[in-house]
Amino acid sequence: MQSDGHPRQARRSxxxxxxxxxxxxxxxxRMGAPVPKQLLTVAGRTILEHSVAAFEAVPEIDEIVVLMxxxxxxxxxxxxxxxxxxxxxxxxxxGASRTESTWRALAALGERECDVLLHDAVRxxxxxxxxxxxxxxxEHCEALEVxxxxxxxxxxxxxxxxGEIVADVPDRATLRRTQTPQGFRLSVIREAYRRAFADPGFxxxxxxxxxxxxxxxxxxxxxxxxxxxxxxxxxTHPVDVAIAERLFELTGRAAAPLPDPAAGRAAFAGRTxxxxxxxxxxxxxxxxxxxxxxxxxxxxxxADGPRxxxxxxxxxxxxxxxxxxxxxxxRVDHVVCAVDPPPAGRLEQAAPEAIAAALGGGCAGPAxxxxxxxxxxxxSRGQLLLCVxxxxxDEAGSALHAPVRAAVAALAGALAKEWAGHxxxxxxxxxxxxxxxxxxxxxxxxxxxxxxxxxxxVLASGRTGAVLGVRAAG
Numbered sequence: 374m375q376s377d378g379h380p381r382q383a384r385r386s387x388x389x390x391x392x393x394x395x396x397x398x399x400x401x402x403r404m405g406a407p408v409p410k411q412l413l414t415v416a417g418r419t420i421l422e423h424s425v426a427a428f429e430a431v432p433e434i435d436e437i438v439v440l441m442x443x444x445x446x447x448x449x450x451x452x453x454x455x456x457x458x459x460x461x462x463x464x465x466x467x468g469a470s471r472t473e474s475t476w477r478a479l480a481a482l483g484e485r486e487c488d489v490l491l492h493d494a495v496r497x498x499x500x501x502x503x504x505x506x507x508x509x510x511x512e513h514c515e516a517l518e519v520x521x522x523x524x525x526x527x528x529x530x531x532x533x534x535x536g537e538i539v540a541d542v543p544d545r546a547t548l549r550r551t552q553t554p555q556g557f558r559l560s561v562i563r564e565a566y567r568r569a570f571a572d573p574g575f576x577x578x579x580x581x582x583x584x585x586x587x588x589x590x591x592x593x594x595x596x597x598x599x600x601x602x603x604x605x606x607x608x609t610h611p612v613d614v615a616i617a618e619r620l621f622e623l624t625g626r627a628a629a630p631l632p633d634p635a636a637g638r639a640a641f642a643g644r645t646x647x648x649x650x651x652x653x654x655x656x657x658x659x660x661x662x663x664x665x666x667x668x669x670x671x672x673x674x675x676a677d678g679p680r681x682x683x684x685x686x687x688x689x690x691x692x693x694x695x696x697x698x699x700x701x702x703x704r705v706d707h708v709v710c711a712v713d714p715p716p717a718g719r720l721e722q723a724a725p726e727a728i729a730a731a732l733g734g735g736c737a738g739p740a741x742x743x744x745x746x747x748x749x750x751x752x753s754r755g756q757l758l759l760c761v762x763x764x765x766x767d768e769a770g771s772a773l774h775a776p777v778r779a780a781v782a783a784l785a786g787a788l789a790k791e792w793a794g795h796x797x798x799x800x801x802x803x804x805x806x807x808x809x810x811x812x813x814x815x816x817x818x819x820x821x822x823x824x825x826x827x828x829x830x831v832l833a834s835g836r837t838g839a840v841l842g843v844r845a846a847g
Contacts, residue, residue: 390435390487391508393428393460393554397421397441397449397494398467398474409442410608411494416621417789417800417839420608421449422456423497423621428490429458430632431501433508437461439494440478443468455835472569472579472586479563489562490554491583495608498620499554506599507556516594517556518584519601520549552601555583565590622803622842631830634666640833642667644706647694649673649742655762656711658825666829669701688745704753707832708746710739711760712781720772728773735777739784743799747792756798756837759785760828761805778803782840789838798837802827805842 397411411421418426421439428434437460441449446466453461465481467474475491482489488511492499503519510517527548531540562583568590569575580586584596604620606613631637646668650656656672664670671694694705712735720728739759746757761778785801792799804824820843827843 389558391433391490391511392436392438392482392487392559393434393490393492393504394438394440394475394478394482395421395424395428395492395494396467396471396474396478397424397439398471399442399495409445411442412445412448413608413614414838415497415608415614415617416841417834417836419452420497420617421494422452422835424492424494424499425453425458425461426456427497427499427501428492428504429456429460431504431508433505434460434490438478438481439464440467440474441465457835470579472566472575475583476566476570479559479566482559485559487559488556489559490556491562492554493607496553496605497608498602498604498606498617499552500602500605503599503601503605504554507554510597510599511556511558514595514597515558515561516584516587517597517599518549518582519552519554519599519605521552521601521603521605523548523550549598551582551584552605552607553582556599557583557587561591561594562587622840631826631833636833637662637666637829640666641829643669643702645669645671645702645704646707646709646832647671647673647705647746649708649710649738654821655760655824655828656709658821659709659711659760659828662825662829663832671697688741704755705746705749706753706755707758708742708750708755709758709760709828709832710742711762712739712777723773731773732776735774736780739781743784743788747795747797750797751792751795754796756800756832757785757788758828758832759799759801760824761801761803762824778805785840786838793837798835800831800837801840802831802843803840 397409399409399411411424412419414420415423425437425439428437437458439449439453439461441464443466446464449464453464463481465477468477478491479489488508490504490507507517507519523545526545527543528539529541529543530537532538565583565587569580569586572590580589587594587596604623606617606620608614608617631640641663644663644667646660646663648656648660648663648670650660650672660670660672673690673694723731743757749755750757759781761781782801782803785799788797789799802824804820804827823843827841831839831841
């Protein structure tokens with residue numbers, strides 16, 4: 374260590390703990406929302422929850438500190454408690470500026486040595502792969518920036534008569550768009566900020582990110598670049614919320630899989646779940662997995678039970694399953710409805726009866742299940758999960774599946790809002806959202822397995838109002 378207290382030689386950080394600091398101190402003035410943008414809901418969770426969950430799910434992260442906007446610490450603490458984020462050790466109130474908030478977070482870590490990842494909470498789509506790459510890079514460097522190449526030409530401007538004029542067109546090959554997380558040895562970023570706060574000119578010309586502080590005040594420390602991801606979007610403007618919602622669907626990111634059997638047992642053992650089936654095995658796969666984790670599963674909609682489109686049979690079936698459940702646990706915790714409209718062939722060849730059956734079973738069925746399930750889910754504060762099974766990309770009848778998918782997704786979103794006061798969660802799994810058709814590029818048993826795993830992950834989560842795509846594991 375040098376005489377100024379700054380370590381010049383990078384040390385192997387595997388022996389050091391890795392702390393993620395989720396910076397949620399902004400108030401979102403550009404968003405124009407009544408609450409800070411990190412508290413807005415996207416894909417069934419607050420933006421803050423998504424970001425914290427991303428780090429919670431990475432084994433290499435040992436600890437998480439949340440830096441929250443002034444006046445909203447209690448809400449952040451409720452989010453952490455509700456999400457069961459065990460790695461979160463502190464929720465710290467932010468300061469009046471980004472730099473002050475970062476300094477408060479660093480101060481909360483104390484004088485120990487560790488590796489720290491500073492991440493903007495409003496980047497909820499950060500990849501586990503990027504996080505792991507940052508942790509690995511800190512084994513041989515003391516500072517890093519996540520960045521991606523710029524697809525746009527960037528110009529440097531200056532003032533001119535009548536407005537701005539182009540002063541320079543830098544070589545795009547040397548330009549990168551920065552993202553977060555940014556990674557540091559804690560002693561390095563702490564020393565950089567100490568020097569910054571000792572500089573009277575820093576307040577007049579603050580750095581726009583933490584790597585900028587290191588670059589200005591510790592120029593001898595190389596800042597390595599870790600490749601980021603195009604979908605690691607920063608939510609800044611209202612349109613970004615809609616873009617992020619769609620990106621969650623396309624990437625299947627809104628439902629982290631259950632990490633191990635113990636997590637499955639913790640989520641479902643002793644729970645009572647009613648599963649309304651489809652004709653393709655997805656409902657059976659969901660039910661089998663739930664039973665394997667210790668849930669009391671009651672199956673309907675297969676050969677020995679009614680299809681969801683039969684309103685009277687659905688009501689009778691739910692009454693039966695609830696009577697059975699009352700003998701054991703006195704409650705129904707979750708209801709799963711797997712929608713598979715009967716094939717009707719190509720639209721121009723379909724008989725009116727086939728069209729009515731396809732749309733009736735696919736659109737009306739889930740609504741009937743929801744209506745019948747409401748009083749029981751209201752009592753248990755449980756969850757309704759609607760699963761849509763799409764046709765194969767070249768399968769005849771896909772034109773009739775499209776309105777069913779849209780209707781089921783819209784129903785889930787509307788019920789999530791309508792039933793929020795009852796503390797009932799409502800979500801939808803639609804494999805076709807992953808790539809616009811088919812089950813995320815999968816077919817057969819792989820598609821069924823992926824849908825079932827996603828369904829269980831959603832049931833075990835705290836989200837509501839989400840429409841989730843499906844991706845193959847890994």
